[in-house]
Amino acid sequence: MEPNSKRTSRRQMLKHTIQASLGVAAVAAVGLANHGNWFGKLFNNKPPQVTYPAFRLQEISHKAGVAVTHQKVLLDSKLDNIMPWMCSVGAAVSAADYNNDGLVDVFVTSSGRNTPCHLFRNNGDGTFTDVAAEAGVADLNGEGGVMDAVWGDFDNDGWPDLYIVKWSAPNRLFRNNHDGTFTDITVSSGTGYQGNGNGAIWFDYNEDGLLDLYIGNYFRPENDLWNLHTTLIMHNDFENARNGGPNVLYRNNGDGTFTNVAHELGVDDTGWTLDVSACDLFNTGHMDLYLSNDFGQDVIFKNHGNGTFTNVTEHALPIDTRKGMNADIADLDGDGYPDIYVSNITKSGYLVEGNFLWHNNRDGTFTDKAPELGVDRAGWSWGAKFVDLDNDGELEIMALNGFVSAGSGDYWFQLGTMATTPGVVVEDALHWPPIGTHSISGYERPSLFAKQGKHYVEIAEAAGIAEVYNGRGLCIADYDNDGLPELFIANQGQPFLLYKNTPQQRNHWLGLQLIGTGKSNRDAIGARVTVTAGGRKWVKWVDPGNGFASQSDRRLIFGLGKLTKIDALEVRWPDGRVEQTKELHLDQYHTLKEGEVAV
Amino acid sequence: MKLLTNKPATKPVDDAEIPSSSPRRRRLRRTLWVSLIVLVLLLSGSGGYLLFRPRVQPLALPTLPSHLSDEELGLSGWLAYQQPLPANALNDPRLPNAPQVNPALALLEDAAGQALIKQGQLDRGLAYLQAAAQSDASNLRYSNDYRLALRDHKLFTDEFTYFSKLAEHDDSTNTQINLALVYVDQMRGCPLPPDGLVCQAQHSWSSINILDKVLSSHPYNVIARFARGLNHLYWPTLMGHLPMAQVDLQYAVALTGPLSTISKDFTPTAYIALGDVFAKDSKAELARNVWLNGQAVVANNSDLNARLNIPQEKLVDAENGPLRGLGVYVDTGLETFWKTGR
Numbered sequence: 010m011e012p013n014s015k016r017t018s019r020r021q022m023l024k025h026t027i028q029a030s031l032g033v034a035a036v037a038a039v040g041l042a043n044h045g046n047w048f049g050k051l052f053n054n055k056p057p058q059v060t061y062p063a064f065r066l067q068e069i070s071h072k073a074g075v076a077v078t079h080q081k082v083l084l085d086s087k088l089d090n091i092m093p094w095m096c097s098v099g100a101a102v103s104a105a106d107y108n109n110d111g112l113v114d115v116f117v118t119s120s121g122r123n124t125p126c127h128l129f130r131n132n133g134d135g136t137f138t139d140v141a142a143e144a145g146v147a148d149l150n151g152e153g154g155v156m157d158a159v160w161g162d163f164d165n166d167g168w169p170d171l172y173i174v175k176w177s178a179p180n181r182l183f184r185n186n187h188d189g190t191f192t193d194i195t196v197s198s199g200t201g202y203q204g205n206g207n208g209a210i211w212f213d214y215n216e217d218g219l220l221d222l223y224i225g226n227y228f229r230p231e232n233d234l235w236n237l238h239t240t241l242i243m244h245n246d247f248e249n250a251r252n253g254g255p256n257v258l259y260r261n262n263g264d265g266t267f268t269n270v271a272h273e274l275g276v277d278d279t280g281w282t283l284d285v286s287a288c289d290l291f292n293t294g295h296m297d298l299y300l301s302n303d304f305g306q307d308v309i310f311k312n313h314g315n316g317t318f319t320n321v322t323e324h325a326l327p328i329d330t331r332k333g334m335n336a337d338i339a340d341l342d343g344d345g346y347p348d349i350y351v352s353n354i355t356k357s358g359y360l361v362e363g364n365f366l367w368h369n370n371r372d373g374t375f376t377d378k379a380p381e382l383g384v385d386r387a388g389w390s391w392g393a394k395f396v397d398l399d400n401d402g403e404l405e406i407m408a409l410n411g412f413v414s415a416g417s418g419d420y421w422f423q424l425g426t427m428a429t430t431p432g433v434v435v436e437d438a439l440h441w442p443p444i445g446t447h448s449i450s451g452y453e454r455p456s457l458f459a460k461q462g463k464h465y466v467e468i469a470e471a472a473g474i475a476e477v478y479n480g481r482g483l484c485i486a487d488y489d490n491d492g493l494p495e496l497f498i499a500n501q502g503q504p505f506l507l508y509k510n511t512p513q514q515r516n517h518w519l520g521l522q523l524i525g526t527g528k529s530n531r532d533a534i535g536a537r538v539t540v541t542a543g544g545r546k547w548v549k550w551v552d553p554g555n556g557f558a559s560q561s562d563r564r565l566i567f568g569l570g571k572l573t574k575i576d577a578l579e580v581r582w583p584d585g586r587v588e589q590t591k592e593l594h595l596d597q598y599h600t601l602k603e604g605e606v607a608v
Numbered sequence: 609m610k611l612l613t614n615k616p617a618t619k620p621v622d623d624a625e626i627p628s629s630s631p632r633r634r635r636l637r638r639t640l641w642v643s644l645i646v647l648v649l650l651l652s653g654s655g656g657y658l659l660f661r662p663r664v665q666p667l668a669l670p671t672l673p674s675h676l677s678d679e680e681l682g683l684s685g686w687l688a689y690q691q692p693l694p695a696n697a698l699n700d701p702r703l704p705n706a707p708q709v710n711p712a713l714a715l716l717e718d719a720a721g722q723a724l725i726k727q728g729q730l731d732r733g734l735a736y737l738q739a740a741a742q743s744d745a746s747n748l749r750y751s752n753d754y755r756l757a758l759r760d761h762k763l764f765t766d767e768f769t770y771f772s773k774l775a776e777h778d779d780s781t782n783t784q785i786n787l788a789l790v791y792v793d794q795m796r797g798c799p800l801p802p803d804g805l806v807c808q809a810q811h812s813w814s815s816i817n818i819l820d821k822v823l824s825s826h827p828y829n830v831i832a833r834f835a836r837g838l839n840h841l842y843w844p845t846l847m848g849h850l851p852m853a854q855v856d857l858q859y860a861v862a863l864t865g866p867l868s869t870i871s872k873d874f875t876p877t878a879y880i881a882l883g884d885v886f887a888k889d890s891k892a893e894l895a896r897n898v899w900l901n902g903q904a905v906v907a908n909n910s911d912l913n914a915r916l917n918i919p920q921e922k923l924v925d926a927e928n929g930p931l932r933g934l935g936v937y938v939d940t941g942l943e944t945f946w947k948t949g950r
Contacts, residue, residue: 359846
């Protein structure tokens with residue numbers, strides 16, 4: 010037995026020696042490898058626990074019959090070197106129930122010469138029919154190019170009218186004939202401002218019960234972009250440009266005519282306005298203006314409620330040299346004061362501005378909380394909206410991204426070089442390096458920020474947003490009246506998209522359509538609704554058409570999560586009247602008419 | 609053909625046939641033990657070497673001329689720069705009641721200006737500092753003290769006005785360098801990032817443009833090299849300035865050799881900056897190698913250690929953010945190039 014035992018012992022010894030050697034080598038290898046700390050990463054980087062709701066967004070534009078492609082403008086050939094830049098806006102979408110059948114319809118723009126716009130009538134079965142031609146609102150591109158559209162019942166007849174914002178041709182106002190058609194009353198109404206605008210909203214600034222119209226303009230009005238006499242048409246600074254077209258405020262005279270009072274009231278801002286928004290920012294009961302200005306400071310005009318405004322930007326906002334393109338307004342943090350989400354530019358390695366989330370400090374000032382909340386980094390952002398996709402009572406933020414998607418090269422280097430070289434007269438389009446087939450922040454997916462804990466995470470791809478287009482107008486509308494808002498997306502020179510929203514979790518909700526009477530405008534734009542339930546409060550305002558190149562469904566949807574009833578509802582109407590109720594069933598829409606809200 | 613046979617050429621030795629206590633058996637066992645110990649030692653040694661091998665690789669630096677003069681380094685006045693400031697300058701009877709442009713009084717006025725500012729007499733202090741600077745426009749020390757005083761009190765317009773006018777009439781190297789540094793200081797007048805990035809970049813562009821001209825005729829001027837390298841380093845990565853930063857900062861590191869006879873204070877700063885170039889370019893190992901080289905030259909430097917202690921996965925963000933992001937204010941003080949005591 011001894012020899013065998015010895016043999017075993019030697020074998021064991023050999024085995025142990027080899028094991029020890031391998032061990033030493035392994036330790037050395039691990040030590041070496043761990044110079045890159047991959048070992049630590051392997052074991053320590055646990056995937057974050059996902060707590061945000063599971064969304065499922067499904068693109069159904071073909072099935073719904075809204076699969077059209079936006080056509081871009083083609084401007085004066087003097088701008089050929091930067092034509093992709095110049096023809097990069099115009100795709101817009103606006104929602105309203107134009108025929109009062111209880112179903113929200115959408116107007117979708119086209120901008121190319123003689124290309125038709127679309128009015129998609131909601132058939133109530135999940136499909137839409139383009140009735141623009143028979144309605145008389147299809148052929149709007151015979152001169153100039155359509156940039157935006159906004160619905161508003163300016164004559165308080167209960168039927169939405171349509172205002173069209175154009176470049177280098179008179180804007181157009183169409184009165185609703187109550188029979189599915191419209192009449193062009195641009196000339197008689199005096200609303201045919203010929204500028205180069207990109208956005209408009211309807212709101213009653215002087216609280217006379219009549220909707221007025223504010224228009225944000227971009228290029229100077231004297232520049233006909235199809236027939237240029239000069240190439241000195243661009244912004245004269247990348248961070249402090251003030252040489253844009255003056256904005257317009259049309260006061261509704263109540264007799265079917267309007268008067269431009271922008272200069273008289275000091276709201277004819279000459280920043281390069283891409284989007285105009287309004288809400289009661291200071292909780293005074295009056296609608297204030299927020300201007301998203303490209304190449305410089307965004308502007309806030311405080312409404313005094315007596316028909317006058319004061320520019321309070323310097324006090325209200327920090328210095329902003331960014332590229333404002335969109336502002337949407339909602340009470341994100343539940344304090345009853347509106348916060349503002351503004352799109353800017355984020356391009357890693359070149360210009361990381363980040364989008365703003367202006368938190369309302371309730372003292373007349375705003376502080377950017379976007380980096381802290383994780384909603385700042387998106388892309389070259391355009392239309393962006395607050396939306397509660399699953400009615401859990403927490404707002405998500407959706408932002409469309411992407412400027413010009415073309416060849417594999419990126420214009421950013423040339424753009425950055427020009428912008429940072431002192432002395433280059435950037436106002437002259439001829440001084441801009443040719444874009445050629447370069448992309449400019451192209452092929453960027455939209456961003457969808459969902460709340461997770463105290464912060465937000467970006468979940469667009471996980472939520473089902475697969476398409477990567479140059480998004481512009483984002484319209485949030487519940488086209489099938491199921492209480493879940495859908496996403497209508499106008500892409501620049503690219504297909505229009507409709508995302509059906511089917512969240513994993515269904516929650517309770519309360520839908521409201523407000524009708525103003527008395528001294529309130531009939532659309533009740535600016536009305537403030539507070540819902541109390543389960544010890545929590547939600548505040549929403551009836552929207553004037555906020556957001557770049559878009560207008561969302563004006564109805565209000567309150568997501569209530571698992572709560573099965575509300576404790577109270579209060580409406581503060583535009584004329585100041587306050588009404589309360591609590592007798593409203595959940596999971597359906599209610600029409601609240603001013604003066605008739607049950608106490 | 610032997611290879612094809614299945615039979616072994618010789619009969620294998622069967623361990624069992626050898627008595628365990630035989631001398632041959634003991635020798636075999638001893639040999640085996642020794643071999644195993646040697647094997648373990650070899651493997652342990654190899655492992656240890658791999659673990660603890662020196663990881664510092666020599667840097668690829670530009671070749672400098674065998675001898676560089678103080679003037680070529682841009683520090684011909686370094687002996688004067690190192691003179692201690694007169695104590696109690698404000699009580700010195702030689703100090704004129706009103707500032708005078710007088711080279712003989714410049715050091716005293718420089719000291720008095722700084723003392724007055726410390727006492728809160730900013731305007732008077734600046735006047736003395738300006739007089740000292742005017743007494744010898746090429747004296748980097750006096751212009752540096754005046755420029756930094758203006759900068760630190762956010763008098764960016766005054767700073768620009770003085771030094772740009774000076775540079776209009778005096779194209780000496782040091783005057784041009786000062787103007788280049790003034791442009792860097794002007795960045796502090798831009799909005800805080802991420803706003804004001806174009807404003808910042810335009811000032812940096814102007815600074816680089818001046819330094820390009822200086823370095824075309826004075827390639828070994830360590831101040832100009834470092835200033836231009838730093839300018840390039842802070843640009844957004846995709847604007848393509850990092851290769852230019854690398855060249856300039858490699859020169860700056862190489863120039864710490866000849867500079868060391870004047871001062872070693874700048875040495876770790878140069879290594880840190882060069883490492884930052886690689887770190888910002890996501891080349892963490894190269895960055896670490898630069899910093900380890902710096903450690904080999906300047907032992908126990910806390911700034912170098914701090915860089916080396918940044919976790920690799922956080923390095924790029926740190927470089928693009930608080931360390932070398934566009935909008936991070938750069939200290940344009942020049943004293944480090946002649947400071948004594950290290």
